[in-house]
Amino acid sequence: MRHTIIAAGLSVFAGAALAQSPVLTVYTYDSFVADWGPGPAIEQAFEAQCACDLQFVGAGDGAALLARIRLEGARTDADIVLGLDTNLTAAAVETGLFAPHGIVAQGLTLPVAWDDETFLPYDWGYFAFVHDVELEDAPANFEALAASDVSIVIQDPRSSTPGLGLLMWVEAAYGDRAAEIWEGLADNIVTVTPGWSEAYGLFLEGEADMVLSYTTSPAYHLIAEEDASKTAAAFSEGHYLQVEVAGMLAGTDQPELARAFLEFMLSPAFQEVIPTTNWMYPAALPADALPDGFETLVQPSQALLLSPEAAAAARNPALETWQRALSR
């Protein structure tokens, strides 16, 4: 018996010695690495070409991800962080933990120009209020929404990235009039939830007519559940963008591999996985390569996006405005 145990122990060591292929550690948010998320397919596709071991580590959501990296500092094991959005990238650059990617991104299909030296986009989506197709007179902009008695549920910008996105949306669309808009919306807001899941759950339970989510949310119901009952309201001010990005750490011990992953990220093998796993628009895939069903989605007239610096500067005053308007 003892011999078998020793033998088993030795073979474990032998296995470890054989598996000396380089390891690329990617920190990302939880839903990216879930069984039904993009993680598994992407890992398989990248490992088929890199002669390496790609390891995803899930760390909550986008904001938790950045907090985790800051907590670990320069000693982090991460080579790549994937899953921040442009509302967080200014803070991420400020940490000094990230390195320029040095890649000339080609074939990007974002509705805005991209020239960030540190971060590359992998997918994007428009924030939008999702509702049942049966909802009559769905409002066509924030002012119409405020004037109507349509109820909405939103996320808290202090704890959730979509919540922060909505804050920036109102900021980008209305600037100085943001306070007035929020005061008008106060009686439409049923409640504010800590994160996206709770808000979407409340909406599905029928607690509100509309929920803050993405224009791509109805695609999930349509494609995965064959349910065409959800749609998104097109707002005439334009829709704020969420661009999800990845960047490499300055302290990575695998800079070549990290760069190879970022290049792979913009290739079809990665991009084609995104639409039906992350339910967002891929950042470098032409519209005709999107899966069936995506053509039914609402197309906003205009894309709104504050630069990372402007978003970072606007956040605290906008938060105060939001809190004051809704605490009345």
Add this chain to the structure above:
Amino acid sequence: MAALVCLAVLGPLGAVLWRADGPIRLGASDWSAIRFTLLQAALSALGSVVLAIPVARALARRTFRGRQALVTLMGAPFLLPVIVAVLGLLAIFGRAGWLNGALGWIGAGDVQIYGLQGVVLAHVFLNLPLAVRLLLQDWLSIPSERIRLAHALGFSHADMRRHFEWPLLRATLPGAALLIFLICTTSFAVALILGGGPAATTVELAIYQAFRFDFDLGRAALLGIVQVAICVCAGLMAFGVTRRRDIGAGLDRAPMAWPGDTRGSRWGDTIAITGAALFLLLPLLAVVMQGLPAVSGLPGLVWAAAARSIVLALASAALAVSLAVPMAIFMVRLRRPALVEGVAFLTIAVSPMVIGTGLFVLIFPVADPVALALPVTGLVNALISLPFLLRALVPAVQQAEATQGRLADALGLRGLQRLRHALLPRLSRPLGFGVGLAAAFSMGDLGVIALFSTPGQGTLPLEMYRLMGSYRTDDAQGAAVLLMGLTLALFWAFDRGGRLNADA
């Protein structure tokens, strides 16, 4: 032991403070968060214990078919992940809920749940079961010889109240209220969702924000210290009004009906039990009805997570008990046991976010926190269930020492011998309750694993949240039902062990 617990809470807090840089101060929004936290927690604690009195009294003095099952089922809201409880509650009281449906049908107005009333309602829903069980434990511990004597003396209602209920309430109620108050001070999702907006900001949300978006560790740690201060002040107040109980000794006979029973009290008890059952069980029924169809089709990883959660729950319950029993025995010998119990209360009064992050800061330089995710979660869960165990155990140890202590002294029983012969036989009911509670609590709590987790390590509540976070609402509802079933089964398995001898 108490010092160890103290260290386990204050160590991480200190670690976060140590990692902080820059000036540390609280802003105006922090102060309003503190005010709201205190207000809602005080109202919730008061509501829970006041409503618990008639319910626990009714359950203590009535026997009816299905009583055991009802007592177990009514414990469920306390054991569920809060988001499940909230969705269940909204299915009844929400805008599209059953209640408003019924009111609309008869043409009455509608009930608005969002606001302070909703926060208190939800906290009472979550904590009433705990208050009822703590009181019930105590009521059931009245020796039946005493009740027999009361019968013989022709006690009226008022006499029973003066000689039994009031002394028991003085001994149990402040501690129970304190426990619930502290649980509610770290509330975050419930308060925000049912509070209806940023006016319902709690300290815990401010901590969350400080960590995630501002990465202001100093402010987070300072708010953690505020939580400690709240715990200390509340503890001093609660223990200041607590009296040691003295309801005499008995020979562990089966309980019997109380004297002075009238038609009015029978009606009162019926209303109390029916009302509590409807309030606590209807939301659970809604959760089950929505999720049950999805249970059989749940993906394999949910079942794997369930297995992991059961092992974790058993391990942390075992750890919690091995900490709690010596602590309880030690405390009873002290002149001021409240001090030690207060230390244990810190584990629920301080933000899990602060503790989790602090542990991360402490572990990261020496080991991989992700590899230790499950052990750390088990440890923290055990610490968090300590206060509940102590609340259940301390009064029982006190009574066992009061009734059996002198005989044990005379026989020279010490150490393990004393534990085995004099104490444990009298602790079986509270111990079963406590272990069940600790296990179920660990099973249903999201805990610190959310900070550390990695694929293939998730617990059932974490997987449920993940399902919810990726549109898979049906599977998430199925996972919630599975979680509820397993949690209740775990609780029942231990709790029943303690209750058998009482009903024999």
